[in-house]
Amino acid sequence: MARIGVFVCHCGENISATVDCGKVAETIGKLKHVALSTEYKYMCSDPGQTLIKEAIKEHNLTGVVVSACSPRMHEPTFRKACAEGGLNPFLCEMANLREHCSWVHEKNELTTEKAIDIVRTQVEKVKLNSALQPIKVPVTKTAMVIGGGIAGIQSALDIANCGHKVIMIERSPSIGGHMSQLSETFPTLDCSQCILTPRMVEVAQHPNITLYTYAEVESVEGFIGNFKVKVRKKAKSLDEKACTGCGLCTTKCPQKKIPNEFEQGMGMRPAIYVPFPQAVPNRPVIDKEHCTYYLKGKCKICEIVCPTKAIRFDQPDEILELEIGAIVVATGFDIKHADFFPEYGYGRYKDIIDGLQFERLASASGPTSGAILRPSDGKVPKNIVFIACAGSRDPAKGIAYCSKICCMYTAKHAMLYKHKVHEGKAHVFYMDIRSGGKNYDEFVRRAIEEDHVNYIRGRVSTIFERDGKLFVKGVDTLLGAMPVEIEADMVVLATAGVANSGAEDLAQKLHVSYDSHKFFAEAHPKLKPVETNTAGIFLAGACQNPKDIPDSVSQASGAAVKVAALFSQSELTREPLVAVVNRTSPPLYSTCVACGMCKPVCPYQAIELEEFKARDGRVVKKAARINEGLCQGCGTCVAVCRSKSIDLLGYSNNQVYAEVVALLNDY
Amino acid sequence: MTNLINRAKELLENGTVKVVIGYEAGPTGLARPAFITDPAKAGKLIYDDRCVQNLAVYLTKAEVKNLGKMAIVSTLPVMRSIMMLISEHQVMGDNIVVLGISTEKELLDIADIGVMKGYIEKCDLRNPEKDRETLAMLNALTPAERFAWWQKEMEKCIKCYACRQACPMCYCIRCTVEVNQPQWIPVQANPHGSTEWHILRAMHLAGRCISCGECGRACPVGIPCHLLTMQLADQVNNYFHVHAGTSDNMTSVLSTYEPNDKESFII
């Protein structure tokens, strides 16, 4: 005889403001088999949980329904409380009265009635729940970090320093990411490469880290603790062991006019190249799309000049199959290309550049060795305009969100310019200055007050060229919306930070969610900012949303701790919500007829056909069997099974049927 | 016919098969299934217009299967049934000798499954013509009219499950209607129970029905329930470009997918 305890939570006033919790508890209390129905202000609080634990003992409960928030929020909390009270945790269900009822409806009788329906449904379900034991699965203690920017580097080092193996995958020829392109960093103006390159070298030399550059994730299978990742190591056309990194090939390559990605197209590179002098690994790759040999079948100069004969033109791509326990995604961001703003003339006028291009101009290792020179004629710009929010916070043309880093780097750019061109004038058009962060606002004030950067609050309507000058037409909203026109020598657009190319594709391979801007989605915006919806996959850095360096690094360390925590045990327990094919006594063995319909629907290859043999070894019966270690509990096999021989624990046919009936009928 | 008898006799005599599944004339003159194990009795076999039943239904029956290797008199629907049964691991291809019968009632030389596949590919795989006409008529009605039409049919249903028993594809040892935890289909033969039974049966045959029409023929109260599975057979071909029973390793339509499957109703 079932004895169900129901606990209706007020959630402060979050639920009780629109739902009559007293009435819910009272009505539910009259249902058959409900031994206790009570209400409390905060069920998730310590006294609230104690209430459950005591009730389990006092009323000898066989099931518990906590009617509170979303089970996606607190199901683990209450299942744990039940376990502590002596009840199998899988005999606890939650009725979602907050997200699905009180927060989305007005205060009236219908809302309370709906709440009663929701609770009654869970009462009927929990009656059919069975006590389940968690499944133990082994953990492969190797982490994979996807992306070798500052976030990936930080995560990899932290995990490796905890004593775990790390495999780092980077799709470009060198690690370092966008941070390696930056000149100086806010708010301290220390040189980006000076603080980054030691970390890059540490990654390369760390005994626990294996680095694969020029490599991309091909496919991901499996689940937390037991991922199987295929990685495509693109052919570098190079024997990396033989190569000494002398660089002779790169100087002799006849192809020299390829826009340099690292310099944001502001410099040129050969077809065999090392992306930048401090690259890790410091070995060249051949860019097959531009190499004369690959295009025309002739050349091979690099092969001829190579002193160690390390060039391999016939090198194929290599597919690595890796066993991985946890994955940190740190694939970073990209900037929105400025040509979507035709009125700003990016692409038409050479002296309009984006923020990353300015970083290269200002960088001592950049194409101008750190001198701020106009791309068109190499002259020092006397009058420079920075446009913040070029695309950000502009749902009409760009993106709705704030890219977060632009206010700060624009202040930095203006400052760097003023430090290098003392007589020059710097103007910044901005919407608002968002400089929350340690020493951030002071930094912006310094730009304005000490370096006399002219901040103009208003947007720019158009930029056009006349007489070799760029006419920037905008408005000053603090001066009564007066039109402003500035004759500039150069314009820098702080274009929006957007998701990296390929993010959507990677998210689908990893089966993690992403938002409408293709940024990876965290499991909870506040309380699980590092986790994804897929257990064992974590996020670090700007692949989640645009972030500055300190934020990326903090999150990367956070992700590393999550991985280390996972690796701290040799087995992990998994929810036993798996599919099961029924078994009965011989000669039937199972009602399954082995039609095999379920096999192809399983995304985890968890279904196989089991053979039952007679004493003489003859196969007398075949039936499907599900490997509970592989099954992830999607239940698709359950729905396609015609003879209803498969059922899903936790979402059994009986349970879901009872839910439908209970939801629609008053008792 | 002589060819068929001779072939059956030969197969039994030289021990290639243990049983020949075919038709014989019953006492009232109607054709009935025959299971010939003795070569001397091969002469009882007939094949003419009376022989319409889909014999493939017996291939999965233990009483027949346990006799040993089987030969089966096979028209196109039987052959397609065999293909489906092999695909679904219910019979083994090398355990069956197909005594193919052409539309001209001639004995075909079907040496193996590969030859049978070639033969099936050349055939008209659409639903029988008279059923196509009825389907067209029904599809031209309004939904309300169709509802009324089917409800009139459903009222006749006595839930005898003859439609299920006659179908070679309904080989489950436990049918959903026999599941009572939960009771998916109301047990009673009433409008509700009958309607849901026929929906269930048709859905379970989606992508598997080979359009033999046996279910409709078997119905003692004359419900044209074969039209339900045939309509879905049409739709399977329409959406997924598949005819059931055309090869011995068919993947089930409802357990596979193409990412670009087209539909227009999901918002």
Place this chain on the structure above:
Amino acid sequence: MKTGIYPGCSLTGSARDYNESVFALAEAFGLELNQIPDWNCCGATAAHNLNKELSLALPARILAIAEKNGIDEIIVPCAACYSRLVVTQHELKKNPELKNRINEVIEMDYRGTSKILNVIEWIDKYIIPVVAEKTVKPFNYKVACYYGCLLVRPNKVLNYDRAEDPQTMDVVMTKIGAVPVDYPYKTECCGAGFSVSRTDIVSKLSGKIIEDAEYRGADAIIVACPMCHSNLDMRRPDINKYWATEYKIPVIFVTQAIGLAIGLSPEKVGLKRHFVDVKIS
């Protein structure tokens, strides 16, 4: 496909040259243009400043007549009329209640089935595909394409070209051999309706538009709006007086330029009606 044309007031008055060139092109390319019978004022700027219902009812009546006459698409050469008609269609589509109300007002059944084309869309659809074979005198000039405001705004409603730095007219001009200059004043304000009340403002704003076109070496300014044309052409003496300049650059309707390219006479496309001499043929 029955094609109608809504001329509006300008094309029967101050922009008769525009009207003549549109019909000249239609004749030359064998295109049928049915004038919408019993047409009324589109409301222009006056109506929607005063009364929303009126501003929608006037164009709705025009559209309803077109529908009644079986017209599938309506060419609206005047950019202001085009804007009013498209805005009306948009407003009534998204608000069925308002549509019912407007139908009560006009005592007709407006359904919103006719497609509205501006002059560039019409050219793009019917003339550009065959213009190469008809071109006898390529329009070998540098041109500054001036779009003004109403042809491309509000962008969300018109859904035509891009609001900043539009391109469609530039593309059309290249098809007849012209070379469009990079012209930042494409959508700057010409002064519009101040033409009558505040000529000084028009002189100031239109003057900048002309000055930049001259600066960029354009031989002509190409327009597709009667209002733009009258401000840049008819107000030229005022402009020159205001800026103390002697700008002589002609202002030509896009239809006139195509007409000249396919060998129509200047008279046929209405060039004789211009205030600024057009020394282009």
Place this chain on the structure above:
Amino acid sequence: MSDFEPKVVAFVCNWCTYAGADLTGTSRIKYASNVKIIRFPCTGRIDFMLLLKAFANGADGIIVSGCHPNDCHYTSGNFHAKRRWIMFKELMDFMGIDMNRITFSWVSAAEGARWADVVNSTVTRIRELGPYVSYKELVNKSVEEEVKND
């Protein structure tokens, strides 16, 4: 008829639509309270018979919703569901059972506002269609027969 409150059952997957509906809640977007949600791990788990059970138990409308194609937490459950619903819809249409009463949709975990739209538009539509009399009659007739036979 004006005080008709439709009963609508939503069959949703845990990872996208259920989470999306949670987001509707956290965003405090209001929608019609006629809809009650049943959680499934995946749209692939949703048995077509459950839809019929919902109608038989008095539902006037149904929403089935899961992850957008390619976004399934389990890779492919929604693709299998899609094929199932294609066949189901064709069969229901053929038997004259009103498919206007079922909304099939993809609502992601980020589409809180969209969930409210899907619910509201479904409830509005069902309100216009009125109670699902013909299915209810089917069941009631059957119940009456039972009583008579007893």
